[in-house]
Amino acid sequence: MRKLDEIPSCESCLKENFLFKHLTKDENDTVSYVKNCNFFVRGDIIYHEGNRVSGIYCVNKGIIKHFKTGIDGKEQIVRFSKPGDIFGFRSLLSDEPACTTAKVIEDAGLCFIPSEQFIKLINDNAAFSMAIMKMSCHELGDANQYILDIAQKNVRERLAEILALLHKNFGETPDGYLNISLTREELASFVGTATESVIRLLSEFKSDKLIEINRRKIKIIDIQKIKKISDVY
Amino acid sequence: MRKLDEIPSCESCLKENFLFKHLTKDENDTVSYVKNCNFFVRGDIIYHEGNRVSGIYCVNKGIIKHFKTGIDGKEQIVRFSKPGDIFGFRSLLSDEPACTTAKVIEDAGLCFIPSEQFIKLINDNAAFSMAIMKMSCHELGDANQYILDIAQKNVRERLAEILALLHKNFGETPDGYLNISLTREELASFVGTATESVIRLLSEFKSDKLIEINRRKIKIIDIQKIKKISDVY
DNA sequence: CGGGCAGTTGACCCCGCTCAAGCGCGGTGG
């Protein structure tokens, strides 16, 4: 971890993040003043599952994975954060230790807002508070959906769903590849399966002309068919 | 559904529910005035997955199950509500249709608070708002945990975990039975497995002297061993 | 050039799902 050369202004996040638009000029200035911006590289841990967090993180650039550690240290990824997202608030607001570990998978710039400041914003600004509530309730809906998926879909269907999800959330690079790069193991721990199963299914999708694979980069060729595989309900 | 003979006072819920203690006398009076109380029997549907909800429900008595419907109409239960709990707020606050169906599994008395009133409380009363936020963030942590469990634990471990959870949340009747009565199918759709698997494992637990079974009633004999089976991490 | 790690492939086998048949109990109607 090191200090960023240039502190990103909150305005730069404002473009992508619906949250901070609720702040007044004064509030925005205060946040800009107290926030703490740092640069992290792939592999850096922001916080560990079970630790207390002392504020929230706002992603300026890069990608963070959030995972729980299970049997024999096997990871289960529950979500990713990308530029414009905030994380850490679940633990803060529920007044519990972090339920996941946050780890950088693509070099990231993060702004840290101390909890006192964040709580103050929530208490003072009803619109901001409502936006946070909306976000956490939305995430709860996502989590419920994922419980159903893992319980009832097979691995092939879940992998297709995850590919569609990554495509929707991260989009494509100019040359058509998914704008997120995961190891086979990471993909497996998001889908909730073994690395070998992911590999076999990816090459099956490839020979079915649904995707192209170039080492760690994946190009979605036929998003419609992939969505169809995942939509079994 | 029919009107309750006697409208339960909010004070009666206050005993069990940490939420409404944050309300002022005036707010409490208003809620008491606008709320709408009804009686439901086992099998009644409060709302369907995909529908909009127009307020929140507070459980005065009885038990509600919340489930999603998946492949071939197979249910996946995601949680239960018991006296003192509120539900419906996820959909309301995220401004999305309900992500689960709410169905009565034990005859219930429910108070309904219209959304305008509920939103007003959240906007006016910071402590109440914070309590709701805390609750939704806590549920999010539970959901994340359950994703890990379904992804990594086997059925035996999950069933043990669910039994321990039901024991903790619903307690025992005077004669030592679990204070919630589920069909084998409901148990299966909470654990995320087939009915037959639940039956086989229950009788295994029974011959291991961990539980006793009397038709639909289950008595936990050795909660420590059951917890040990579920704690594989 | 060698070590190490991610990725790949094949073989094997077990957990748990499905299907089918039988059982037990409670409700209903003749």
Place this chain on the structure above:
DNA sequence: CCACCGCGCTTGAGCGGGGTCAACTGCCCG
């Protein structure tokens, strides 16, 4: 009162999805 029906529960048999283990490859990097 009894016979019948239906639903929930139980048990057995079979099998296939997918997890695990092992061996090999290929690329990166020191």
